[in-house]
Amino acid sequence: MTFTDTQEHIAQAIETTACQSNWRDWRWQMRHCIRDAETFQRLLGIRLDKEGLEAFTNTTRRFPMSITPYYLSLINVDELTTDPIFRQSFPSAQELEILSSDMSDPLHEDRDSPAPCVTHRYPDRVLLLVSNTCAMYCRHCTRKRRVGDRDSIPDRKAISQGIDYIRRTPQIRDVLLSGGDPFLLSDEYLDWILGELRSIDHVEVIRIGTRTPVVLPYRITNSLVAVLRKHHPLWINTHFNHPKELTASARQALAKLANAGIPLGNQSVLLAGVNDCPRIMRALVQKLVANRVRPYYLYQCDLSEGLSHFRTPVGKGIEILESLIGHTSGFCVPTYVIDAPGGGGKIPIMPNYLISWSTNKVVLRNYEGVITTYREPDSYEPTFCDRNCASCDLHLELDDADECKSLGVEKLLADSEATISLVPRGNERHQRRD
Numbered sequence: 138m139t140f141t142d143t144q145e146h147i148a149q150a151i152e153t154t155a156c157q158s159n160w161r162d163w164r165w166q167m168r169h170c171i172r173d174a175e176t177f178q179r180l181l182g183i184r185l186d187k188e189g190l191e192a193f194t195n196t197t198r199r200f201p202m203s204i205t206p207y208y209l210s211l212i213n214v215d216e217l218t219t220d221p222i223f224r225q226s227f228p229s230a231q232e233l234e235i236l237s238s239d240m241s242d243p244l245h246e247d248r249d250s251p252a253p254c255v256t257h258r259y260p261d262r263v264l265l266l267v268s269n270t271c272a273m274y275c276r277h278c279t280r281k282r283r284v285g286d287r288d289s290i291p292d293r294k295a296i297s298q299g300i301d302y303i304r305r306t307p308q309i310r311d312v313l314l315s316g317g318d319p320f321l322l323s324d325e326y327l328d329w330i331l332g333e334l335r336s337i338d339h340v341e342v343i344r345i346g347t348r349t350p351v352v353l354p355y356r357i358t359n360s361l362v363a364v365l366r367k368h369h370p371l372w373i374n375t376h377f378n379h380p381k382e383l384t385a386s387a388r389q390a391l392a393k394l395a396n397a398g399i400p401l402g403n404q405s406v407l408l409a410g411v412n413d414c415p416r417i418m419r420a421l422v423q424k425l426v427a428n429r430v431r432p433y434y435l436y437q438c439d440l441s442e443g444l445s446h447f448r449t450p451v452g453k454g455i456e457i458l459e460s461l462i463g464h465t466s467g468f469c470v471p472t473y474v475i476d477a478p479g480g481g482g483k484i485p486i487m488p489n490y491l492i493s494w495s496t497n498k499v500v501l502r503n504y505e506g507v508i509t510t511y512r513e514p515d516s517y518e519p520t521f522c523d524r525n526c527a528s529c530d531l532h533l534e535l536d537d538a539d540e541c542k543s544l545g546v547e548k549l550l551a552d553s554e555a556t557i558s559l560v561p562r563g564n565e566r567h568q569r570r571d
């Protein structure tokens with residue numbers, strides 16, 4: 138159990154009578170979130186310059202600030218402007234620099250919403266947005282457009298309508314609770330949502346995306362964990378961006394979740410001036426794995442408004458992957474993705490390892506720069522696939538699931554399909570033929 142001198146100092150500056158048990162009470166933390174510049178300065182014992190204060194006022198009019206006392210306590214005031222905690226939590230004037238390529242809802246989450254609280258983009262899984270509030274407002278939030286609106290928690294009726302959609306849509310086998318942060322809901326409310334989802338036969342997996350282990354680790358209480366473990370199979374993805382965030386308190390929170398049998402993943406965002414460094418990323422992923430968290434995704438920063446100062450070229454992400462793949466344990470390596478603007482979903486990006494190939498050999502290079510070959514089989518008897526699994530001798534015994542139809546490039550590859558090309562709608566050459 139840790140309570141640093143800085144934390145004790147901040148706690149008492151908030152409330153003279155505050156002690157360690159207040160500090161470790163997540164509701165106390167939430168009641169004392171830092172939302173104005175004056176308190177921010179007072180608690181850290183610093184003075185921002187005039188420009189900094191002006192920027193704060195202008196930026197927070199559009200994108201408000203909220204920082205938990207705990208997350209604030211991780212800021213290194215001696216290197217304020219380059220501190221990764223500060224940069225993720227304190228408003229910058231640059232957030233108001235909106236580029237012409239920026240979009241308010243780049244992922245079209247609002248348009249892909251067939252029912253309240255639901256974003257249904259992929260065939261077999263949906264996002265269920267159950268909370269509209271967060272403990273800390275990440276400056277790089279992709280849903281920044283919503284952070285301004287009145288922290289309203291979607292009501293039970295809206296969530297019920299979302300759940301009804303899931304109930305009547307049998308292809309959904311995976312539900313992701315997101316928000317906002319689902320863990321800002323009470324244990325009882327969360328228990329109700331999880332119970333409703335669990336009562337749906339076709340929902341095989343429930344996932345929760347939460348940043349509380351990073352910004353409010355005290356939220357991971359024994360009673361919360363007792364609720365969660367009733368609803369297995371349950372997976373949790375959290376959002377660490379920098380190794381500094383893996384404090385003793387954060388590690389304890391992760392251990393509680395892992396000990397409850399919950400597989401843990403991490404989604405990082407590649408952020409200029411925060412973690413755009415192969416060595417930081419390597420330290421981060423290795424620390425995560427040491428705490429039983431599997432790095433899941435590394436996101437290229439979205440095109441949401443107000444994030445331009447956080448964006449890096451895609452090459453930076455490739456460079457980071459280049460420094461991880463082969464150099465460290467395979468399960469330390471996240472999948473680097475660009476979430477395609479317009480709702481195209483996550484697209485994985487990788488360095489190239491396939492250099493060339495012939496009819497019976499591929500030429501590859503490894504992480505050390507060694508160029509090597511893989512000899513392919515001289516004869517391979519492919520099993521012709523007409524998508525009729527019952528007549529195939531590969532023994533896929535499908536008990537209930539329908540075989541889904543093929544889509545995209547997969548369709549071009551399928552034996553059973555006559556399609557030989559995918560042509561964008563409105564292709565002029567094709568229009569001339571008609």
Ligand SMILES: *Cc1c(COP(=O)(O)O)cnc(C)c1O
Nearest residue numbers: 256257258259262263264313483
């Ligand atoms: C990220 C995301 C998912 C989940 O994608 P996975 O690749 O399965 O983690 C589902 N729906 C939406 C809208 C998403 O953005």
